[in-house]
Amino acid sequence: MSRLYVLEGSASTKEEALRITADILAKEGCVKEGFLESCLEREKDYPTGLTDYCPVALPHTSKDYVDKEAICVLRLKEPVKFKSMEDINKDIDVKIVINMALLDDDKHIVIISRIIRNLKDQHFVKKLETLSIEDLKDYLEEKIFTD
Amino acid sequence: MIACGGGIATSSFAASEIEQIAKDAGVQVELHKDRIVNVPLIAHEFDLCCVTARYNQDVGAPVVQVNGLITGINEDKVRAEIKDKLVELANE
Numbered sequence: 001m002s003r004l005y006v007l008e009g010s011a012s013t014k015e016e017a018l019r020i021t022a023d024i025l026a027k028e029g030c031v032k033e034g035f036l037e038s039c040l041e042r043e044k045d046y047p048t049g050l051t052d053y054c055p056v057a058l059p060h061t062s063k064d065y066v067d068k069e070a071i072c073v074l075r076l077k078e079p080v081k082f083k084s085m086e087d088i089n090k091d092i093d094v095k096i097v098i099n100m101a102l103l104d105d106d107k108h109i110v111i112i113s114r115i116i117r118n119l120k121d122q123h124f125v126k127k128l129e130t131l132s133i134e135d136l137k138d139y140l141e142e143k144i145f146t147d
Numbered sequence: 148m149i150a151c152g153g154g155i156a157t158s159s160f161a162a163s164e165i166e167q168i169a170k171d172a173g174v175q176v177e178l179h180k181d182r183i184v185n186v187p188l189i190a191h192e193f194d195l196c197c198v199t200a201r202y203n204q205d206v207g208a209p210v211v212q213v214n215g216l217i218t219g220i221n222e223d224k225v226r227a228e229i230k231d232k233l234v235e236l237a238n239e
Contacts, residue, residue: 046183046200048157051218060156085157085200086214100156112160120219 003030003070004145006137010077014094015040017080018059021072021099030070031101038065039099049082049092054125057082057092058115060100069108071115072099073140075128096128114144157199157217164216165197165229172230174237194236197229 005024011017022036038061048058079093098115102108118124124143131139162180169176179193183200190196191207199214211232215225 051220054218058156062155086218086220088200102156104155104159108156109159109163112156113163116157116160116217120222 003028003068004137004140005070005072006075006133006140007073008075008077008133011074011080012078014043014057014080014082014097017074017076017094017097018043018099021059021074021097024072025070025099025101028068028070030066030068032065032067035061035065035101038062043083047083047085047088049084049094050119051084051086052092053122054119055079055093055095056098056119056125056128057094057096058098058100060102063102063104066101066103068101069103069105069111070101071111071140071144072101073097073128073136074099075133075136111144118143161197161199161213161216165213168226168229169233172234174233176233195232 005028007024009020011020018039019036022031022039025031026035039059042061043059050056074097076095076097079095081091082094084090084092100112127139128136158180162178166176166178181189183198186196186198186202187204187206193208196206196208196210197213198210199217202210202212209232211228213225213229215221
């Protein structure tokens, strides 16, 4: 059973934003020591900012740092810059950080597929930006974790 | 055969999408998922190399950029390109 954490926060850099999500995942016993550093390191080589139309980043790292599969969604009051997945030289303003602590099992691909498919839907992106945090958690449970 | 670069989540997603495209096109494929840094080292062992980032090097195999599968930008074009390449390879 995957876990979902949804919160709102402020950060001025992607490093700060990632730290907020990694701290939650660590506190909840989902990730091992070094998870944050590994996410940050990976972001340098394989950035996860999506597009100008979709202000979302999908940081993640190897299952070696994961104990329990979990997703932490952070909505930022002000956007921070992530590098684009498509073009490492391009900055993307990111308002929603979806940190994915994943184990490499059959289930994880189902979860990722649902997240990515939904992110192509502008209606879904709008909900990410506008729903209250409580409603957003219910909405994501339904969209991402319900079979 | 397909080598997908990028790493963990996005390449897993791209791989599952490509598997479906191949299935729909009636082409049997064997997928190998790998990190993008390994592309120059092993791409020549494969018929087709799909990558989820910009890639311009000559790696000894045709390269298709498949990030459109993830971002949704030009997704139809990317899908068509993958399908055409797979069908072309299958008929060789």
